Amino acid sequence: MDVRPSGIHHVTAIASDPQANADFYRNALGMRLVKRTVNFDAPQTYHLYYGDRAGNPGTVMTFFPWPDAPRGRRGAGQATVTSFAVPEGSLGWWARHLSALGVEADRPAERIEEDVLTLRDPDGLVIELVASAGTHDTDPWDGGAVPVEHAVRGIRSVTLTEHDADRTAEMLGGRLGFEPVAEDGPRHRFRTGAGTEGVGTLVDVVADPRAERGLVAAGTVHHVAYRAPDGPTQEAWRGALAADGVDVTEVRDRSYFTSVYFHEPGGVLLEIATDGPGFDYDEPLLRLGRALRLPPWLEPRREEIERNLPELAVPEEGA
Structure with missing residues (x-):
């Protein structure tokens, strides 16, 4: 079987207050809100996507913000940390920037020959900024709160x-x-495919036999998606996983990509998502994230959906 994702497509987590979530990822991390839509399976809540200028695969962090969601519990069977690549030498700037916003961050530390700054978002989700000199084939957002020379390059x-x-x-x-x-003690690092570099190509597996089982709710990751270049490749991978006895879903249409889902043996929900059609599928690149977008099958319910969603104020940014 030859399932070789080229890297992370996106990471999806659970949040509580959508306004606090948008303010943090736009202002503290300087990411672009590239899509404002709803959870297609539960359209009473938003699905917010943040990334680089175009929301290129490997740069995207997404959230289901449930205003009354209880706080989750990080633990075994979860993706417990999401790490973003920032330019080498920029962690000092980031520490000052976060401090000025009142965002607490740990002192930079070294791990596997990388400098790492750890912080938490408003729901307690653990985020790392990793100073990386590697290949970043992305288009950093230069229309927001973070100067492009320090901007997040993508998911490390x-x-x-x-x-x-x-x-x-x-x-x-x-x-x-x-x-x-x-390897670094209980931490084992893997890279996608043979010789691949760039954003989203690493995954760390940490063994902790004594860890409490994780509970997915606000402040925790829901799933990690890996990239397939196109639908036929995704379908081939789906068939290979099923042939190996993995319980994998049918292909699901997410408008901006298609997806299949399965659990790895420890319980983490994984996804294989196609690179296209992309976030400019239903709105121009220059206006990404500025209006609520709905898939065709939910458009007839727009008035009801908009009435039930909480207000979300996102000032227009440069493009």
Whole structure:
């Protein structure tokens, strides 16, 4: 079986207050709101997408903000950390920027020869900024609160916390084509495919047999999506996973990509998402994220959906 995603497509998490969420990712992290839509399976809540200028695969963090959501619990069977790549030498600027906004961050630390700054979003989701000199084939957003020379380049990696890391490592290496590249105590690092570089190509698996089981709610990651270049490749990967006995969903239309979902052995929900058609599928690139977009099958319910969604004020930014 040759399932070799070229990297992370996006990471999706749960939030509570949509306004606090948008303010943080736009102003504190300087990301562009590239799509304002709803959860297609539960349209009473928003689905907010943040990324680089065009929301290129590998740069996108998305949220389902449920205003009354309880706080979740980070633990085993979850993606417990999302790491963003920022330019090498920029962590000092980021520390000052976050401090000025009242965002607490740990002192920079070194891990596997990388400098890392750890912080939390308004719901407690753990975010890392990793100073990276690697390849960043993205288009950093220069119309927001962070100067482009310091801007987030994309998702560097995710960290999976597992009771039994061996089973997860077996799926990553045996079924998904990842390759082990480094170890640091209980942390095992894998890279997607042979020789791939750039954003979203790393995943860390941390073994913690004593960790409490994670609870997915506000402040936790819901799923991690990996990239397929197109629909036929995605369908081939889906068939290969099913042939290996993995319980994988049918292909689901998400308007801006199509998706299949499955769980890795430790319980983390994974997705394989196509690169296209992309976020300018239903609105011009220069106006991404400025209006509520709905898929065709929900458009007849627009008035009802808009009436039930909380207000979300997002000032227009440069483009």
